Amino acid sequence: MAIGLVGISALIQELQAASTAWIMGQSHWSRGQQQATHALSRYITSGESHDLTATRQALRVPLGDLSARRALEQADPDIAAARQGFIEGGNARGDINRLILSYRYLRDQPYFRDAVRLWRDTDDDLLQLVAITDRVQAGHATGGLTPDVQQGLLRQVQALDVGMQNQARAFSGALLHTAAMVRMTTFIVGGLSVLAITLIAVLLARRVRNDLTEQESRFRAAFYQATVGMLKLDEEGGIVEANQAMADILDYRREALLSLSLADVLVEGELVLDEHGRIDWPRQLRPGELRFLRADGSLMWGRWSGTVVRTRARAPTVFALVEDVSQNHALAREVEHHASHDPLTGLINRREIERLLDQALTTVRAEGGTHALCYIDLDYFKLVNDGLGHAAGDQLLRSFADYLVGAVRDGDWVGRLGGDEFALFLANASQDEAKQVLQRVVRTLGQVSFQHGEGAPKVSCSIGVVEVTAEAPDVNWLMSAADSACYAAKEAGRNRVHCYNESRMALDERRREAERLANVSSAIAENRMLLYAQRIERVGDPDFLHYEVLVRMRSPEGVLQGPGEFMGAVERYGMGMALDRHVLSLLFRHLQVCPAHVQQLGLCNVNVSAQSIAEPSFLAFVTDLLERNRCLARKLCFEITETAAVSNIDQARTFIDAVKARGCRMALDDFGSGLSSFGYLRQLPADMLKIDGVFVRDMNLDPVNRAAVRAITEVGRELHMLVVAEWVESAVVADQLAQMGVEGLQGYAIERPIPLERMTQPALRPARAGVSSDAWRGTP
Incomplete structure (x- = not known):
């Protein structure tokens, strides 16, 4: 509406300006007509050229x-043309x-139509005036005008002047009437606009008042009926309003709560103050959890x-919301x-033990010092469980925990x-100091009465210290060392303390192994494990493509490291399965993008560790890979x-099947390295035997080794297994094996390991260094 009123006002102002412009234009027109008739009258009688010029100049306006x-x-x-004409008419640009x-x-509108008609009526008189001017000019040019002609022309000019003046006055009156109508319209529109604006303002004010009243009612209803605590505070922290939920949370009567301040219901230190000692509301009102004091001080x-x-x-x-989350805490x-404590004894559990050990180890490395970790194992506890029941065993564990x-x-x-x-x-205790304390514990343990039933064995324990x-x-090394020491105490006869003693060289070697393990983990994460391949020559079929996949590790500095490093x-720290997973994933991804190589491939050998065979999740991983890449x-x-298969015979059989x-x-x-190799062969349905x-x-050079190879070969052939010899490093050995x-x-006598990419791309595959022997031509 405001835009519309502004537009109407602008339009009316423009109409008023147009009316004024027409009135000004009419005055120019009337003045020009009068000047033209006067100058023409003088020219009729005088014949002077300047009078003619004045006449022509005056006529240019109308x-x-x-x-x-x-x-x-x-x-x-x-x-x-219209613009040029109005300029010649003396109108302002x-x-x-x-x-x-x-x-x-607007020329056809009622309030302007009469003025236009009167203007048109002057056209003939104006043109006659122009014609008289031309006639007088022609008469003077041919010798002059007679007095009678001059008098006649003067009378005609005067008559035209009177007529045009009357028409000009009528035209001016019509324009003034039009201007009056515009002013009246302006007044009416202005009045209506003021009335409309006033009415709208009243209605809007009433609506705003009703909305505010309704919103205030809703707010008050929400404030007092809310299930969460709500507070209205002044700038100093005084409680101005509080709902019943807030009073219930703090265990106050609502009226009593209104006489308190925020500082009275908050624990000391929870109120945030600025440098002037006033409440710093921007920081105080940040969402979070605060500690409140109930009426009873809780x-x-x-x-x-x-x-x-x-x-x-x-x-x-200040408006604040408070929700009681004490139960959540x-x-x-x-x-x-529960996450850090044992539910039976109330002691901390393994997770918390390892966390505290890691914290202690970090402190020792930063500040120095020595502590003692003791691994304690109850002797003959299984007899208590089996003989007296698990309830008695649990009671014994609780009593022993309290004793410790x-x-x-x-x-x-x-x-x-x-x-x-x-x-x-034992904090700040050396190994010897801990041993003295623990020996006293072992001695006094037999004198302590644990109520666990008649006929139960005497309680004793074996302790390892590191x-x-x-x-x-x-931490893993500490736990393993303490466990080893405890096992040694049991082996030595139980009910005793054994300290873990390891040479500095052994400690350094363990530290280096830990570093190697960390390097392997980072190499897997950073994709620095590389696959190599070593060809396996088939005797009598040199074109058969058969190789074993090997793994190498590239250090962050770019140095290539063999598996021996x-x-x-x-294998010692149980990371074999993680490495096997990574190698298999790399191998499958590589072969998937080499379909031509797979088509030519005869067989690809890949190693699996004993740890992987014993883990069902690894078998699930392998079978999933095989199902998706049949x-x-x-x-x-x-x-x-062979040793992995023999030590995990059931798991190995499950994996093989x-x-x-x-x-x-x-x-x-590595067949032949075990102690019972031949006895287990029938239980393991293998397809290939690698000596x-x-x-x-x-x-x-060694006839005993030659006899062992011959025996293994004969057994493999009897069991219909493909026999493969490893470490063939000379042509002489290759000849003997073939025979x-x-x-x-x-x-190495067949082919050194090369990157798998070179093996799978024929253009990059090196020429094989064959062994010079006629044995390759024969059939084994």
Whole structure:
């Protein structure tokens, strides 16, 4: 509406300006007509040229207006001609656009139509005046005008002058009437606008008042009926309003709560003050949890949030929401306690033990010092469980835990590792000092009465001790060392203390192994494990493509490291399965993008560790890979070492059956290194037998090794297994193996390991360094 009123006002102002412009134009027209008639009368009698010039000059004004009007009345208005005509008519240049627009669009309106008609009526008189001027000019040019002619022309000019003046007055009156109508319209529109604006303002004010009343009612209802605590505070923190929920949370009567301030209901330190000692509301109102004091002085945790409402007329007001979350905190503490404590004894559990050990190890490395970690195992606890029942066993564990807690100093701690195993940490105690304390514990333990039934064995324990110093590699090593010492105490006869003693060289070696393990983990994460391949020559079929996949590690500095530099730590610290997963993933991804190579591939051997075979999740991982890549399954041969298979015979059999069912083959690697090799062969349905390279390497010089290779070959052939010899490093050995009937040869004499990319791309594959022997042509 405001935009519309502004537009109407602008339009009315423009109409008023146009009316003024027409009135001014009419005055120019009338003055020009009068000047023309006077100058023409003088010219009739005098014949002077300056009178003629004055006449022509005066006539240009009404003639200019006439030409402008006729230009606008054309079917296609000539705006340029109209503009020129109005300029010649003496009109102000700023009014010309108004004259053009108003005449084009308003000339047929009732309040302007009469004025236009009167203007048109002057056209004939004006043109007659022009014609008389031309006639007089012609008469004077041919010898002059007679007195009678002059008198006649003067009378005619005077008559035209009187007529045109009357028409000009009528035209002026019509314009004044039009201007009066515009002013009246302006007044009416202005009055209506003021009335409309007033009415709208009243209605809007009433609506705003009703909305504010409704919103205030809703706010008050929400404030007092809310289930969360709500507070209205003044700038100083005084409680101005509080709902019943807030009073219930703090256990106050609502009226009593209104006489308090925020400082009275908050725990000391929760109120945020600025440098002037006033409440710093921007920081105080940040959402968070604050500690409140109930009426009885007890603590209540409240989730707090709020906002400051500022108005010009009033001081700032603070609205705050408070939700009681004390129960959440209690549950969180309970969950945290259960996560770090043993439910049976109340002692800290293994997770918390390892956390505290890591914290102690970090402190020792930073500040120095020595602590003692003790690994305690109850002797003959299984007899208590089996003979008296688990309830008696649980009671014994609780009593023993209480005994240990009572036997330690402030700063020491006791935890339960699981079963009948406990951990005891003696702060600032060397190994010898800890041994003295623990020997006293062992001696007095037999004198303590544990109520666990008649006929139960006497309670005793075996304890292993290890020092916690800056040289310790990590928490896992500490736990393993303490466990080893405890096992040694049991082996030595139980009911005794054994200290873990290891040479500096052994500690350094363990630290280096820990570093190697960390390097392997980072290499897997950073994709720095590389796959190599070493060809396995088929005797009598040199075109058969068969190779074993090997793994190498590239250090962050770019140095290539062989498996001998990291595989020992991987296998010793249980990281074999992680490495096997990574190698298999790399191999499958590589072969998936080499379909032409897979088509030519005869067999690809890949090693699997003993740790992986014993883990069901690894078998699930392998079978999933094989199911999703069935075309690769018949090209793969998994290698497991003979010792791994024998030590995990059931798991090995499960793994072999599962992968062979999906088309893969199995190979027993390093065969001959075990103690019962031949006895287990029938239980392991392998497809390939790989002779341990220890027998192969110098079999041409050692008749015993040569006999062992011959025996293994014969057994493999009887069991219909493909026999492969490793570590073939000379042509002489290759000849002897071929003559014995060995079907596959692998070693530097056949081909050195190369990157897998070179093996899978024929253009990059090196020419094979074949062994010069006629034995390759024969059939094994």
